[in-house]
Amino acid sequence: MxxxxxxxxxxxxxxxxxxxxxxxxxxxxxxxxxxxxxxxxxxxxxxxxxxxxxxxxxxxxxxxxxxxxxxxHKLPNLRIPDMRLTGRELMVLHLLLASDRVFAGTAVEPLLCSIREKLASIMPGAYLSVAQSDRLESLFAAGTLHPALYHGKDEIIETLLDAVAERKVCTVRYEALGTGNEKSYLIHPLRLFQHDGGLYLFVQIPKHDSTRILSVERISEISISGETFVEPEPFDPDHILSHTFDLTLADPVTVTIRFTENAARRVRNRRWSATQQFHEHTDGSLTLEMTTSGSDDIVRWVLGFGGDAEIIKPAALRARIQEAISRLNATYPHTLFSVSPDKPASSG
Missing domain, CATH: 1.10.10.10 (Winged helix-like DNA-binding domain superfamily/Winged helix DNA-binding domain)
Structure with a gap:
């Protein structure tokens, strides 16, 4: 039926x-x-x-x-929910399903197609008629501009899905981003999640008794064991991600960054950290203070603003910016990049 x-x-x-x-x-x-x-x-x-x-x-x-x-009296207390979707619900559902570009060409893609077909089969009336689909396509565009490539990773992704669902211990070969060297790790796979066009995995490393984030694209091999594990307590991935600047899990650092008026327009309406505080200045500039982890991520982010952003403190991160500018001057010898070494924060 x-x-x-x-x-x-x-x-x-x-x-x-x-x-x-x-x-x-x-x-x-x-x-x-x-x-x-x-x-x-x-x-x-x-x-x-x-x-x-x-x-x-x-x-x-x-x-x-x-x-x-x-x-x-023989029947259970039947109360069937209304499965018809409103226009706004359809829009949100389409937006969620349209963000699947990161899974193109992987084992997850046919699963998403199957979900769409099953939704269409159980929804009263048309889940998405041709007219509705065309209309929704005109409202949303897939927002992942540079998705990671997972061609050839089908078996790895399928194994990870099973391992996370069944709490199975795994061994992976993983490439370090900084050195390119591969090492083997015994892991407890905790959660898969998508971030900025990539697929990532929260893992517990029993050897180091630590929680880390692995990039699925850098896993070259995986084997699943028959042994199960117990999820560590407490483990709150949402809390962890809200206190990292990007995806680096490290000791927290408190930073103060001054943005020019031009950059402030791009910064003030975003959530960069759960601890962020903005201080507006009369000249239109903005100071951001936050406690987060991932010093390397913060340095790369600030450098991306060019002269429109300046780390005021801590001094160690300011020195990192100066080192990066020195390398830029060596790479582009006919262009002068500079930063004042000890500029204090302005009160505005």
């Missing part, structure tokens, strides 16, 4: 089970079907053994249909 028809049958049973019963007109309206389809549903219920009867109600033009009272 088609999934969409099952939902309609269950909703019809729900309406027929109510003390006041229901009318054919009400069934037409609630189920979004024709009068003829309602009577076909009645035939299906008869074949399934649901005893129904009709009764005249004084003052009403239409008969009411109900299930027999003694049969109702």
């Amino acid at each position: 088609h999934g969409r028809n099952i939902i309609k049958i269950l909703r019809a049973i729900d309406l027929l089970s109510r003390p006041q019963g229901t009318t054919v007109t009400r069934l037409e309206s609630e189920l979004g079907v024709t009068r003829r389809s309602v009577y076909r549903l009645f035939e299906t219920l008869d074949e399934l053994g649901f005893p129904r009867f009709d009764e005249e109600v004084p003052g009403e033009k239409e008969k009411r249909w109900r299930l027999q009272e003694d049969y109702l």
Whole structure:
């Protein structure tokens, strides 16, 4: 039996089970079907053994249909939710499903296609008609500009999905980003998540008793064992990610960064850290203070603003910026980059 028809049958049973019963007109309206389809549903219920009867109600033009009272006591308390999606719900669902470019060409892509097909089969009416789909396509664009490439990683991703779901211990070969060297690690895979066009994995490293984040694209081999593990407590991935600047898990650092008026427009309306505080200045510039982890990530971010951002403190990160500028001057000898060594924070 088609999934969409099952939902309609269950909703019809729900309406027929109510003390006041229901009318054919009400069934037409609630189920979004024709009068003829309602009577076909009645035939299906008869074949399934649901005893129904009709009764005249004084003052009403239409008969009411109900299930027999003694049969109702055998049924569970049926309350079928309304599966019809509003326009806004469809928009949000489409936006979520449209952010799947990171999984293109991987084992996850056919799973997403299967989810779409199953949603279409159980939703009353059209889940996404051609007109709706075209309309939604005109409202949203996939936002992942530079997704990681996972071609050839199908087996690794499938194994990770199973390992995370079943809490299985794994061994992986992993390439370090800084050196390019590969090492083997025994891991407890905790959570998969998507970030900035890439797929990442929270893991527990038993040898170091630490939680780390691995980039799936840098896993070259994986083997799953029959041994299971217990998730560490407390483990709150949302809390961890809200206190990292990018994805580097390290000791927290408190930074103060001054942005020019031009850069401030791009900074003030974003959430960079759960601890961030903005201080506006009369010249339109902005100071950001936050405690977060990932010093390397912060340095790269600030350098991306060029002369429109300056680390005021700590001194160690300011020195890192100066080192980077020295390397830039060596790379581009005919261009002078500079930063004042000991400029204090302005109060504005």
